[in-house]
Amino acid sequence: MNHESKSADNSRIINALAGGWVADAASLGLHWLYDSQRILEVGGQSPEFLPPKADYFKGGFGYFAHEGKQPGDVSHYGAATGVITDSLLASEGALDIRDYQRRFRAFFGPGGRWQGYIDNPTRVTLDNLNTIEHNAIEQARSTTTTELTDKQKRLLVQKVMPYTRYLSGDQLAEPVRKAINLTYQEKKIQDAGVHLAETIDRHLLPESGADDMQLPAVSKLPPLVASYCGQSNLMAVTEAAVRVTNHNDEAVAWARCAARLLDHLLQGEPMSAALDAASQEAPDPQSLSNARSGSSLDAPGAGDTYGRTCYLGEAMPVIFHILSHANSFTEAVRANIHCGGDSCGRAWIIGPAMAAQHGVGGEHGIPLSWLARTTDAPAILADIEALVNQTWAPKEQNHEQPGCPAH
Template sequence: MTDNLSDHRDPAMIAALAGGWVADAASLGLHWLYDSKRILEVGGQSPEFLAPKAEYFVGGFGYFAHEGKRSGDISHYGAATGVLTQSLLANGGRLDIRDYQRRFRGFFGPGGQWQGYIDNPTRITLNNLDAIERSAIEQAQSATKVPLTDKQKRLLVQKVLPYTRHLSGQQLADPVRKAIGLTYQEADIQEAGVHLAQTIDRNLLPASGADDMQLPAISKLPPLVACYHGSDALMEAMETAVRATNHNDDAVAWARCATRLLDQLFSGETLSSALDTATPEAPAPDNLEKARMGSRMDGPGAGDTFGRTCYLHEAMPVIFHILSHARSYTEAVRANIQCGGDSCGRAWIIGPAMAAIHGIGGERGVPLSWLARVTNAAAILSDIEILVKGRQKG
């Protein structure tokens, strides 16, 4: 979708997306342990890629959420980023919000692939998607002009729902008609079913997210920014994606800040310039300026000053502090873990930003050995390459 741009920045974007997955997996073992002193006791100076264990949380304040996960696994943040990545891959790098919502619901909902912790925004989003669908069904049934019995209405809903969850618009007509034809041969009932399906489809809402301003709003953004890099449609696509899971104005504002930061770095701007450009987009720019001050890295100190929880007004200043003071990808990831709290959520901006600057390998880039430690690394990296290289054709 950006065929007017050179592809010379593709390697930086590929490195950036890989850097997000690595930073998330590296942080999982001590995720949501809020006690920096305890983190130092457990992880020392190299706290990355620890297997999650409940014993780490003994003697320190925190919440152990990742029972059964292993070293190299990703958090629910990474899982959600993967859902958006798969949707973008399926749509040529374009955000199809209905496809994204379907995949999100299918992955995290009952019978889905995800096994692990589900955060509050995800839980509420799933409930909202169910409620939106029920409302759309009621509106469609009330608009049906063919006289139907209650039994026929129920059966038609059962027939059409599997298709409204996977298809849209004119795509619905033929498969819905055939499905209804297995039970009802009458043409008017079949057409009523098609009308029902298409009316449901029109009344499904894109803004399905929780009224929530936590890190899930921005953690999924790197692949979207890569696909829309250099496009005038970037901010519109970002807001649509954010409101699908976090329907909150402050969340969108913080996401605008994060998006601007990544887009600038993907363009090859210096870190200082990218931070300068992103800061005015934030709801609390003064805190971001404050976070950049000082001459040394202090991840735990940043957590003490701004907060360690999942809320964006706490997380973004910590992110800006670490980015402003880290000299390498490794240093940034370790400082993020040592800060404590929601390290996995913050990792999805810190990791891509540092990898966009320093690349993969060498003294400052993403360590090759860390890449190899991510579960399903080969498949993840293959998807990243296909997504970035295919963005100009989308």
């Protein structure tokens, strides 16, 4: 690939990733208002970037979930996309499941940075990660043959846990032994600690997700697809990432569909061809074909036909309808909001897809003013550029001090 071609591809991918953030932020004010008529009353023909207000939900069916958020903020979908982006950046564009799980728990769990709505897959995933870790510790303790006091066993677990959250396999033995040596110089105790660490490591499962087939399974895919665009292992990586939060076969199937769609668009293929390719991965391709039919854009009608909720079997046909009929980024985002329901979740496929086709600016691309209205846009765009252009920062070091208890 020549330099100009590579540069054009990178620009397209950067535009696409920016499109997800902008579309999510634009949709937040009326997210989970299911009444299209009420949405029209509140937002008119320009319903984007409204401040989240409970008053909007009076007189129409919906669920107000974003108290305290401001215009330009993103939903919990965007927050989760930020987590996987951070993990990909720290791992030089590669999916590191252990790192992703650790960051997910640190961000959304107790004491984490996220303040806002927590969806079902996130709640269950956090519970599962704690249970998986607890079971791994019990398995390690029960198979330790060295005679240790209860205090020694407890301290050894505390010493090894920071390392099992950051390291795996052959990386564990040396730092674990050094950490234990600060308190116990006896080789047998150090050996027991290494056994604990390696056993815990083997039992930390990568499939930590909820048995759930909702939009969080696909909303985090754009940065992952960007990192693996055009690669033969994209489908395998997609499944591995999805099962971290959504351990469900149907969710994985829809995620493969969404990833295939984005992969083709990020490589510059026409929308129609990308939709065709993606449909082959779908668990219900007929619904997607039906949604693409017709000559006009009618997002509220698509919502009436297929559903407006978070479930992928409802959301994906609506997404395909909008992508098949919208002629610009603005038109697609507004149609998605007017449809109602889980507009923020759908935005994470619609936004990147339309931005990959139409870019930034001009009559059809992401409006520059919308980019500027998105909260933390400079930092978000810097991370997108670093991920796509592969300008990695120095790898993070384990900041937890050797010998410190696990937190």
